[in-house]
Amino acid sequence: MHLQAQAGLMTTYREPWRNRGVTGVLISVALIAFYCVLYWTEWLSPVAEALGLRNKWFLYGGLYSIGMIGGAAYMLRRHGTSRYHQVRLAVNVSIQVILGFALPYVMPWFEQPEYYFSYFWPLKYDALYPHTLQALPGYMAVWAVFGALVLAPAASLLFGKRWYCSWVCGCGALANTFGDPWRHLTPTSTASWRFEKVAIHASLVIAVVTTLMVVLGQTVGGTAVAGIADEMKQGYGFVFGSILAGVVGTGLYPILGPRVWCRNFCPMAALLGLTQKAGRFRIRVKPDMCISCGNCTTYCEMGIDVRAYAQNNESFTRASCVGCGMCAHVCPRGVLKLEAGQPLSVDLG
Amino acid sequence: MRIVVVGNGVAGMEAAQAARRQLPTAAISVVSEESDHFFSRTALMYVLSGQLSHAATEPLERDAYARLGLVRVRARAIGLDPARRLLLLAGADPLPYDRLILAPGSRARPAPWPGSDLPGVGSFVTLQDLAWLEEEIAPPKTTDRPPNEWAHLTSGASDSPYRRRRSAAQARGRRAERPVVIGGGLIGVEVVEAMLALGRRPTFLIRDDWFWPIALDAQEAGWVADELRAHGVDARTGTEVSALEGGPGGVERVVTNKGTIEADLVVVAIGVVPNTAWLGGVVPTDRGGGLLVDASLRTAVDDVWACGDAASVPMPDGSHRTEPLWYTARAQGRLAGRNASSPGAPAPYARGTWYNSAKLMDIEYTTAGQLDGDMWRFEEAGAVRSSTRIAHREGRVVGFNFLGRRWDHSVCARWIEEGRPVRYVVDHLRQAAFDTEFVLPLVVPNDRRP
Known part of the structure; x- marks a missing residue:
């Protein structure tokens, strides 16, 4: 079949599920409920075991992969052929299936820890904590430090932050596949831009300060510092890791578009965005x-x-x-x- | 200083903004019968298809009038009293001006056939046309109504391009299922595409032997026709309409030289004409109704300028022509606003090399320059299908027609202005390539080069 360089006919988003109709709101409620169950109950653990998966996180990883593959197929069908999207989505799906699911699942068979090679600090907020690094084999610790502090900013200078946010990152990949039907719902007003600039840079500051405190607490700090650092770590994990990235970030796809987390709260996006500007x-x-x-x-x-x-x-x-x-x-x-x-x-x- | 702008389309709004930049304290009024807000007319078909919301088609945020200090006048302009410097409005006091900028735009060329006033027959140029067409064919919406869509009714004028037509769908009790689009041009093909997005399979009647002959040759248009048919459009060329028939409930048939076609909706897209009849000849026009202006976009009437679709501008060959294009309206609007603000030192309208672009179904189209003279043509049908046509005279390039790929028209225009040899242009085509990343570049084999 011959393809135009950029194909794709007019589409429509008049369907209520894509346009904040009742079905759209119900999908949002269902997603929020799912994340609450995932994070704060063990209800999914028996399901995971019944499916032969190690724990509920692998069940989540499996559902994540299925959502992405289905979303990618839908996205390509709706927006037509475009080699940029074809290549990008193929990479997205491969990284999720291999690095985001299969590899961590099989690594314990080789007496290696479950490790996700495609997530870096500060998105993976505990990646650079001394206790985290100490627990890893040397090559993984080197990858975690190199990836966060050298690879990510350097690649963003060369290619823009898209190399991570639209090609590698699981959050971004889910947004661009499963979340694609709602991409037109992202607010475009000047007010939303103002909020974004304050929120995302505040997130970066909070992430950096929390990390520094934890590093301090786990190395030189006395019990007082360690105590504060521990509370900051817990608080950050709850607010950013669970609420903003999961419950809000994905749960609000059908209401505010698929990039609520990436646009307003992701500290990695903030860091790479500043690099991208340069x-x-x-x-x-x-x-x-x-x-x-x-x-x-x-x-x-x-x-x-x-x-x-x-x-x-x-x-x-x-x-x-x-x-x-x-x-x-x-x-x-x-x-x-x-x-x-x-x-x-x-x-x- | 009182500046009055008639029309809040792209020309009028650019004029108002340019005037505001020049004259920070002048009173600037913008008169519109059509809409509260400036919107992109070229985007109306995306609202019809459901790909865009009404608000998305507005290039400025809705506080633009307040931010720029523009007075919004929602009224139908019905005439001009140049002696007393008054713009006459329907149902409102005349508006006095010191400088007047006319940017009334185009209106649809009226359908010439008997039965053209039946319910279910209309054109697709204005916001009110969109509201009508949505009622005829699009699924009902609960939110995102167009801004102030009923305001035009206050004028009660049946000859206004902004009147709201009766829909046949309402009388019939169901949406149109058998739409017919008449007119093989850009608006026609875009309406067809929007109807496809809405799940209909329209009949597309083209009078000429092929689609859009003013821009495409038979071979290029043949590809577009194949594309239309591949998506289920019943595209019929060489088809001349003679009458529209139906009953009080609305249109039922289109009679043509090649038989009668069942229809419950007819969109007439046979071009546009300057929307200047309301001036009653007070401002001199060309034969087509375009307001004659000099190089500074000034009309023959004191303190009156014109810009956009309705202005008939001087061409390098000395003739006058209207240019119903988005980018010329924008450039003319800016210039008219500037010159009306400082008429002592007018800047001239510099018409550069012609260019344009469009999307014909899936096929992207870019053109630059004039397509006469000898022709070099290259078609590829591998990973990418595309067609490239380069016109040259005495070895120098004069025009380009591209289908299927994206090109930077400004590079092509520069080559034309520099009088580059056709061989040089073909060898350097990649400099004008604008395809998205990872698209394989166009490769012209050596034996196909001119």
């Missing part, structure tokens, strides 16, 4: 071709008003952009292009 990634705007239709802004899952840049002929880099590529894909005039080339100051002439 790096080579940008969205290039073709001059004087924008018809201000609003497809790019509507389908930006991060709530960026892409049209505001496009209609002003401004190529741009926004810290929050996860480079999913949908703005470029839905543009009926082909105005936008993601690229990681020369910095913005270089005139491409």
Whole structure:
């Protein structure tokens, strides 16, 4: 079959489940209930055991993989062919199935700890705690430190934060597959942008301070410091790890779009966003071709008003952009292009 | 200083914003019969299909009038009294001006056939057309109504392009199932695509021998027709409509030179004309009704400028022409606003190389320059299907027509202006490539190069 470079016909989101109708709200309630049961009860453990899985977290990992595969198929069917999306989603699904499920499951067979190679600090907030690192084999500890402090920022400088947020990260991959039907629901107002900037950088500060306190508590600190650090660790895990990333982040997909966590609260997204601003990634705007239709802004899952840049002929880099590529894909005039080339100051002439 | 802008489309709003930049304290009023808010007319079909909300089509946030200090006047402009410098409004006091910027835009070319006033027959240009068409064919919505959609009724004018038509669906008690779209141009193909998104299989009547002959040749249009048919559209070329028939409940048949077609909805998309009849000839027009302006976009009437679809602008060859395009409306609006604010030092309207783009079903289209002269053509049908046509005269490129891939028209326009040889252009085509990442680049084998 011959394919156009960028295909995809007009679609519709008038279905109530995709447009905050009663079914949409019910899906949200069901997702929130699921996360509450997962985090704070053991009801899922017998189910996991009955399925032959080690514990409820592998049941969750399995459901996560199924949600992603189904969502990816739906996404490609709805938005048509695009090699960027095909390649990206294939990588997403492979990483989830291999690094996010299969590998951690089999590692104990080789007397290795269950380890998720695709998650780094500060998203995986306990990854750099001294006690965590000490408990790992040397190569894993090196990977955890190298990944968080060298690989992630360096790759973001080169390719933009999308290399992680839209290609590797499980949260981002779920948002771009299972969460894709609701991507147009992300608020795009200036007010939502203001909230995002305060919230996400506050999250980064809290994550860094908590980590430093825990490092202090587990190394030099006396009992008082260790006590405070322990409480901060618990509090951070509860608020960020369970409530914001899980219950709110995924539970509100059908209400506020699939990137509530990534856009407003993820400390890793904040860190990589700052790196991205200094790096080579940008969205290039073709001059004087924008018809201000609003497809790019509507389908930006991060709530960026892409049209505001496009209609002003401004190529741009926004810290929050996860480079999913949908703005470029839905543009009926082909105005936008993601690229990681020369910095913005270089005139491409 | 009182500046009045007629029309809050892209030309009018750009003019108002440019005037505001020049004159921070002037009183600037923007008159619109159609809508409270500036919206992107080119996006109406996405609202019809359900891909966008009404609010999403508004390029400025809804506080724009307040933020820019613009006075919103919701009224139908019905005439001009240039001696007393008054804009006449229906049902409201005349609006006095010191400088007047006319940006009334286009209206649909009226359907010329008997039966064109039947319920269930209409065009698709205005917000009110969208409201009508949604009622005819789209599933009902509970939220996201268009802004102030009924305000146009206060004028009570039956000849207004912003009147709300009767829907046949309401009388019939069910939505349209057999839509017919008449007119083989851009609006036609976009309405067809929106109807597909709504689960209908429209009949698409094209008068000419192929789709959009003003832009495409037979081979290119043949691909678009294949694409239409592959998606279930009954596309019929060489089909001339002679009458629309039906009863008091609405349209039932379209009579053509190639037989009669059952229909319960007819969208007429046979082009647009300048929306200037309301001026009653007070401002001189060209034969098509376009408001004649000089290079500074000034009309022959004192202190009156015109811009956008309704302005007939001077071309390099000395003729006057209207340019019903988004980007020219934007450029003209900016210029008219600037020149009306400082008429002592006007800037000229510089029409560069022609370009445009569109999406014809799945097929992206980019064009630049003039497509006459010798033709170099290349088609690929591998991982990507695309068609490239480059026109050249005496070896120098003069025009481009691309289907299937994305291209940067500004690079093509530069090549035309530089008079590059066609061989050079083909060798450097990749510099104009704008496809998304991972799309395999266009490769022209050596033996196919000019």
